[in-house]
Amino acid sequence: METQSRLALIARLEAAIHECLKDHVPAEEPLAILDFPDIRNCGDSAIWLGEMAYLAARHGKRPAYVSRLDDFSARQLERAMPSGPIFIHGGGNFGDIWGAHQDFRERVLELFPDRPVVQLPQSIHYQSPERIEQSARAIGRHRNFTLLVRDEESKAFADRNFDCAIKLCPDMAFAIGPVEPAEPTLPVLAMLRVDREKAGDADLSAWPDLPVEDWITESPRSVQASKAFGAASALLSLKPAELRLAKLDAAAHNRFRRGIKQISRGRTIVTDRLHVHICSLLIGRPHAVLDNSYGKVRRFMAAFSGGTDLSYQAKSLGDGIAWARQVAGDIAGKAAA
Structure with missing residues (x-):
């Protein structure tokens, strides 16, 4: 795309x-x-x-x-x-x-x-x-x-x-609009759910070298620090509602930056998370998409975001990994030419 x-x-x-x-x-x-x-x-x-x-x-x-x-x-x-x-x-x-x-x-x-x-x-x-x-x-x-x-x-x-x-x-x-990504450090990164919306227990034994992560791990200390910074930036306000909003906004920015930094590491991405798909579009990164447990990802792509060269609706995890590896190789080959 x-x-x-x-x-x-x-x-x-x-x-x-x-x-x-x-x-x-x-x-x-x-x-x-x-x-x-x-x-x-x-x-x-x-x-x-x-x-x-x-x-x-x-x-x-x-x-x-x-x-x-x-x-x-x-x-x-x-x-x-x-x-x-x-x-x-x-x-x-x-x-x-x-x-x-x-x-x-x-x-x-x-x-x-x-x-x-x-x-x-x-x-x-x-x-x-x-x-x-x-x-x-x-x-x-x-x-x-x-x-x-x-x-x-x-x-x-x-x-x-x-x-x-x-x-x-x-x-x-x-x-949010387009987002500038960091440079990739991995050919393929798998971002797969581990919560109650995961589609099933993926068998990853065939790809022992594939980095597999989710983006729900965070440092509580980092979140608290971002909230404190947000509060400090709003100290001139005497309204409690504005102080609260500044703290929560700062926490959201901290989490979003963490997520963008994480997925930017993949030259290509394999995911069953809707917002890894959406954020991959925002940063312009090719990605293979699997569905979640009840069809949320497929349904959203059918309504709004499917049919682009950046995203591939995979038939299976293996299919998605094969596509992502092929695209990552093609990108690396063009960069070396």
């Missing part, structure tokens, strides 16, 4: 994000974003930074209130913004795989029945019919809920089950 085509794809998806969100961000009112991802997964931090980048670039705004799952306060939100919409962080936790996030989402709908609530782009997956019914009741009771989804299957599911406004929208990480 030529650089210009990659840049065009990123620009097109950012424009599509704006089309979905432009009418939901009021010029004169404050807004909140809830469920900050204070977790090790670099992909969730990429989504958060895309959300911040979109608000700043398109609307010149910063949220008046942000929270994590465990420090949310309805009273503090009301105090920080007596009016205005509430946004919920995007990702892949709409459903019952990651139940705490769904419980929180439905609690927000119950607490703020008269506020506009916008769910930023999500992939949907449920295993329990009872949990679908519970979510449908919570959504149906709310007067002004907008659900943005990242793939056609999620939209079809939401159309069948939920009584709310539903839109198809790209992942918010594309609002």
Whole structure:
């Protein structure tokens, strides 16, 4: 995929994000974003930074209130913004795989029945019919809920089950824009999930020399230091909400930089993580893509990001590794010529 085509794809998806969100961000009112991802997964931090980048670039705004799952306060939100919409962080936790996030989402709908609530782009997956019914009741009771989804299957599911406004929208990480990578040090790097969304236990014995990693390992000391630096940069502000946002933003930047540095080491990449795919597009690195446990990666690529020369939808792990090795060899050969 030529650089210009990659840049065009990123620009097109950012424009599509704006089309979905432009009418939901009021010029004169404050807004909140809830469920900050204070977790090790670099992909969730990429989504958060895309959300911040979109608000700043398109609307010149910063949220008046942000929270994590465990420090949310309805009273503090009301105090920080007596009016205005509430946004919920995007990702892949709409459903019952990651139940705490769904419980929180439905609690927000119950607490703020008269506020506009916008769910930023999500992939949907449920295993329990009872949990679908519970979510449908919570959504149906709310007067002004907008659900943005990242793939056609999620939209079809939401159309069948939920009584709310539903839109198809790209992942918010594309609002970050192109990212400059570091120089590669490995021909092929495998970035494979080790959590509950992994597609299965991969047998890697046939490739003993292949570096296999995930990007959910981090240094707590580094995260705490980044939060402290963020807090120090906001000390001139007397508003607790701005101090909190500066700390959380700094943590997200720290995680995102770590993730970009990690995947940049591969001249080519093999992955089953959606945001390794998205970040590989942002840095312009060829990569073979496997699906996660429930089709999230395949579904997103079908809706928005498939069909480029930079990404190859592998039929199996072996197929993906063979493709990545071939491409890495071709790149090295051209560089040596």
